[in-house]
Amino acid sequence: MNILGIGIVFARGSGINCYENALREGWQHPAEVNVSQAKDRRSSVYQVDLDRVKDKNLWKRLRRADKFSKMAVLAAASAVTNSAVLDIDKKRLGVIVASAFGPQVTTFDFLDGLLDYGEANVSPTIFSNSVHNAATSYVAEVLGVHGPCLTITQFQFSFQTALLMARVWLDEGRCDYCLVGAVDQYGEVLGYIQNHKLSLAKDGRIKPFNFKPTYQVPGEGSVFFLVSRNKTANVFCEIEHICFGKNGEDNNVTADLNIIDADGTLADESAYLSAISPEIPTAAYAPLFGSLMIGSAFNCTAGALMLKNQVYYKNPVTDNPQGINLLQDQGSSGIERISCIRYNCNAEAAVIHLKCV
Amino acid sequence: MSDNEAQELVEIRKKLKTMLVENLSLEDVNPDDIKADEPLFGEGLGLDSLDAVEIVVMLQRNFGLEVKDMNKGREIFYSIDTLAKYVYDHTKASPES
Numbered sequence: 095m096n097i098l099g100i101g102i103v104f105a106r107g108s109g110i111n112c113y114e115n116a117l118r119e120g121w122q123h124p125a126e127v128n129v130s131q132a133k134d135r136r137s138s139v140y141q142v143d144l145d146r147v148k149d150k151n152l153w154k155r156l157r158r159a160d161k162f163s164k165m166a167v168l169a170a171a172s173a174v175t176n177s178a179v180l181d182i183d184k185k186r187l188g189v190i191v192a193s194a195f196g197p198q199v200t201t202f203d204f205l206d207g208l209l210d211y212g213e214a215n216v217s218p219t220i221f222s223n224s225v226h227n228a229a230t231s232y233v234a235e236v237l238g239v240h241g242p243c244l245t246i247t248q249f250q251f252s253f254q255t256a257l258l259m260a261r262v263w264l265d266e267g268r269c270d271y272c273l274v275g276a277v278d279q280y281g282e283v284l285g286y287i288q289n290h291k292l293s294l295a296k297d298g299r300i301k302p303f304n305f306k307p308t309y310q311v312p313g314e315g316s317v318f319f320l321v322s323r324n325k326t327a328n329v330f331c332e333i334e335h336i337c338f339g340k341n342g343e344d345n346n347v348t349a350d351l352n353i354i355d356a357d358g359t360l361a362d363e364s365a366y367l368s369a370i371s372p373e374i375p376t377a378a379y380a381p382l383f384g385s386l387m388i389g390s391a392f393n394c395t396a397g398a399l400m401l402k403n404q405v406y407y408k409n410p411v412t413d414n415p416q417g418i419n420l421l422q423d424q425g426s427s428g429i430e431r432i433s434c435i436r437y438n439c440n441a442e443a444a445v446i447h448l449k450c451v
Numbered sequence: 452m453s454d455n456e457a458q459e460l461v462e463i464r465k466k467l468k469t470m471l472v473e474n475l476s477l478e479d480v481n482p483d484d485i486k487a488d489e490p491l492f493g494e495g496l497g498l499d500s501l502d503a504v505e506i507v508v509m510l511q512r513n514f515g516l517e518v519k520d521m522n523k524g525r526e527i528f529y530s531i532d533t534l535a536k537y538v539y540d541h542t543k544a545s546p547e548s
Contacts, residue, residue, distance in 0.1 A: 157476050158501070215511045217474075218504050 095261050096451060097319045097330040097398050099177025101169040101275075104315035104383045104392065105140035108147040108168055110176055113392075114399055117407035121381045123298045124311050129285040137289060138298040139280055140313035140384030155236050158219045159228075162197040166229040166277040167236050169316035173273060174237065177320045178328050188241040188269040190259055191230040192252035192276040194387030196245075199281035200224045229277060241269045250438035251338070252276060253391045254446060257321075258336050264323050275318030276388035288312050292358055300385055301413045302356035302378030303420065305366065310358035313384015317391035319398075325451060331401035334431070334449040339442065349374055349433040349447070351406070351421060353393045356380040365441040367416065375421040381410040390436045394446055397432035401450045404429055456539075463535040466513075471531075474509050475502050487531045495530070503528060516541050 102113045105124065116122075124138040144161060152171055156164050170189070174182070201224040207216040222228060227245045234243050242263060246256050253276040260274040288294060288310055295301070295309035302308050321333065354366050356378050370376050383392045400406055405426045414420055434446040452460075468482035471491075475498065489495040492503070503521075506528055510516040516538065518524050527537045 153478055157478060211508075211512055215508050217508055218501060 095257075095264055095321050095323065095333045096325050097333065098179055098271075098322055098324070098326050098328060099173045099175070099320035100330060100395055100398060101172025101174070101176060101318045102315070102392070102395055103142055103147055103165045103169045103172075103317075105142055105313065106382075109172055110395070110399070113395060114403075116382050117379065117396055117399065120408065121299065121410035124384070127285075129289060130282065137285060138295065138311050139285070140311060140315075141280055142314050152236060156232065158223070159232050160197060160200045160220075160223040162200060162277060162279045163223060163229040163232040165279070165314070165316040166191055166275065166318070167232050169275055169277070169318040170233045170273050171237060173275070173318040173320045176328075177326065179271070179320065179322075179326060182271050184238045185240040186270040187237075187239050188260070188263050188272040189230055189233050189237075189239050189243045190246065190256045190263075190272060190274045191233065191244070192246045192248070192256035192274075192388060192391070193226075193229075194247070194249055194252055194278050195284070196226045196247045197224055197228060197279070198283065199279050202281065202283055233273065237273070239273070241272075249387060251436065251444045253388050253394075254336055254338070254436070254444040257333060257446065260321055261333070261336070264321070270324070271320060271322045273318055273320055275316060276391035277316035278314055278386055278388050280312050280314040280384075284312060293361065295358075299411050299413075300356055300358065300381040301411055302354060302380055302409075303376070303412075303414045303416060303418060305364040305416065306362045307360070308356040308358045308363050308380075308385075310385040311381075313380075313386045313389075315383060315386070315392070317388075317395050319394075329402075329451050330398035331432075332449045332451050333446060335445075335447040337443075337445045337447070349431045350429050351397070351400070351432045352376045353397055353432060353434045354378045355389045355393060355434075355436040356385065357387050357389055358385040359387070360439055363437065365437045365443075366435065367418070368441075369435050369437070369443060369445075370418055372419050375419050377407070377409050377421040379407070379410060390434055390444070390446065393434045394448065397434055397446075397448045401429055401432060401448055404450075460535055460539055463538050464531050467531055467534055467538070470509055470513065471496075471506075475505055485531060487535075490530055491528055491534075506534075510538070514538050514542055 204224040260272040293307040
């Protein structure tokens with residue numbers, strides 16, 4: 095399965111070129127937002143500014159959509175444009191949207207309306223956006239997709255599961271192309287949980303290699319891949335394997351680089367150490383987009399860019415108390431394979447193996 | 452109509468325009484650009500049936516007014532003028548609400 099196009103929306107903007115610039119420029123301090131329930135009322139967040147990334151043509155068709163759906167549609171549309179594949183039969187194009195939390199901000203808005211005004215006076219628009227398949231429906235409607243559509247809401251491995259499903263659809267011939275992506279949104283409830291239950295990065299820096307803990311800076315955004323069995327001149331890379339398991343590794347695959355997630359939800363994320371090899375350099379790009387349960391999608395995007403451009407992007411934050419073999423410098427060489435590794439709270443791993451084409 | 456009443460209607464119109472833009476997420480529409488006598492639905496502002504339901508919810512939440520008869524709703528929701536008059540008449544009729 096090949097990645098033919100990538101669309102992305104994150105705190106620094108939208109589009110694959112914007113993300114590439116972020117990878118080159120490195121870490122930047124996140125924005126500070128007011129959090130009504132926070133201990134100190136201010137919190138660092140990698141938040142998407144929709145006014146900055148909005149697409150006027152798309153926005154006309156998204157008047158009633160919430161931020162969650164808008165981010166998904168923007169990234170999905172951008173992935174199609176980026177692929178430069180012009181002759182996609184929309185009946186043979188599928189959509190799979192992965193999310194850890196779904197449209198939780200809108201769901202809480204709906205519940206607030208229910209409690210404040212009663213069931214007869216809740217907003218029908220807010221209700222329709224609180225439905226978990228809403229973002230997928232918007233993507234399908236705006237892009238004119240008539241193939242299979244699916245939403246996968248799963249706490250830990252939603253993006254990896256979505257990729258597996260895309261592979262199944264392509265293998266069994268349900269579609270020729272699939273838009274597979276991930277989206278999550280920051281909101282007041284998540285802000286409360288993060289402020290009260292997790293280790294927030296007081297200096298605004300996620301430290302992925304600190305492990306105990308990696309510290310949190312909440313983020314939000316969306317990534318979409320246009321994947322297919324076909325290859326084009328613009329192809330980024332191949333998704334060779336998606337493996338789940340206790341250690342997650344496919345023993346037959348040796349990578350040139352391991353990219354690890356850092357969502358900061360555990361006090362101890364040292365399970366990652368078992369997947370890190372002293373011979374293979376390690377990178378983590380969460381400090382660019384935030385602590386996200388769907389961070390693998392953003393890390394895979396970094397991996398795909400590196401394989402396509404044959405350039406390594408240096409680690410944005412290099413605090414390294416464990417002395418692991420970190421990718422230090424931005425440079426280029428023959429990069430053949432990159433593994434994107436994510437662990438859950440049961441020390442189970444999911445690894446996405448990317449291969450140069 | 453007294454000056455007082457006219458002034459109250461002006462205020463209600465202004466409030467309704469702002470509410471419409473905010474609650475219906477009317478991109479690129481400035482509340483001041485909505486003409487008081489232009490149709491809200493169809494060729495005017497271009498609202499649709501789902502917007503009508505949102506306006507029903509908006510009137511209930513902000514003015515405590517219920518519009519249950521959708522046939523009457525057609526007249527009430529015709530324009531900002533008709534909407535403002537309905538709000539004015541019915542909030543005057545039951546000041547406790």
